[in-house]
Amino acid sequence: MPTTIILDCDPGIDDALAIAFAHGHPDIELAGITTVAGNVGLAKTTANALAVCEFIGAAGTPVTAGCDAPLVRPAIDAREVHGDTGLGGATLPPPVAGPASGHAIDYIIDTVRAAPGEITLVATGPLTNIALAVRREPRLAGWVKSFVIMGGSASRGNVTPAAEYNIWADPEAAAAVFRAGWTVTMLGLDVTLRTSATAAVQQWMGELGPLGAELLLPALAQYRSVREPAGPPVHDVCAVAWVAAPELFRLVPARVQVEVAGQFTAGMTVTDFELAEGGGNALVAMDIDVEKFWEVTLGTYTRVATSMGGG
Secondary structure (H helix, E strand, C coil): CCEEEEEEECCCHHHHHHHHHHHHCCCEEEEEEEECCCCCCHHHHHHHHHHHHHHHCCCCCCEEECCCCCCCCCCCCCHHHHCCCCCCCCCCCCCCCCCCCCCHHHHHHHHHHCCCCCEEEEECCCCHHHHHHHHHCCCHHHHCCEEEEECCCCCCCCCCCCCCHHHHHCHHHHHHHHCCCCCEEEECHHHHCCCECCHHHHHHHCCCHHHHHHHHHHHHHCCCCCCCCCCCECCCHHHHHHHHCHHHEEEEEEEEEECCCCCCCCCCEEEECCCCCCCCCEEEEEEECHHHHHHHHHHHHHHHHHHHCCC
């Protein structure tokens, strides 16, 4: 049986690639997408999610807009990484459909409440929507099948020396999420920086018809992320890849707390693997089988390309 997910995201280049993976993998059922301000503003993240869904043949997937700013801090986007549109060099047709009615917070609560224990919540952007959803309905933490994020790091940051962007963009929300009473499966920079789209990977993508030529390759070509010598890493894909193939990753139990007050460390995910007082609240990915990750990912994109009439 496929795992049903809600994908909370801020498209964003790698979010767009994560949407394509979630739509294409046979072991994932993408129930809905919720959007949040992050890589670009909310209007653009929502339009990008809709445009990607329509482009890849997932037009029936509901996209519900959420929060347009962090809980207490001013919004700081990542246009310098993802471009003004949020999709790098990819230029997709504007979406025909608009977002679903209502707010992402209500969509998340209502959908999970209707199927307790059956839905995995995956977050690949700032955690504002998730924090407000679990604040409004604390039982959400017990209703989800599992909760997975792309965010944080046990070692290094990418927007500051200490902090990864998704956590840094709204550290108060992230702190609330890690305190919510569930186990957070954290796919952070410790593994995601190793998922470089190498020349060989991009050559494969070039054989995927319109999916490769109009979305994957032009998006990655202008992905001004941390410069890894082998190619741009596809951070957010890791979160959905874990849902489909958890064996790709080695997870370590930990207690994660988010720094909100540090002058130089705001947004840092302080990770204690010794499981000191209070016990663990997270499973932190510390290793990845990169070769198999790309086998699974490119195989999934091939399925999407075939369904689109290319590849």
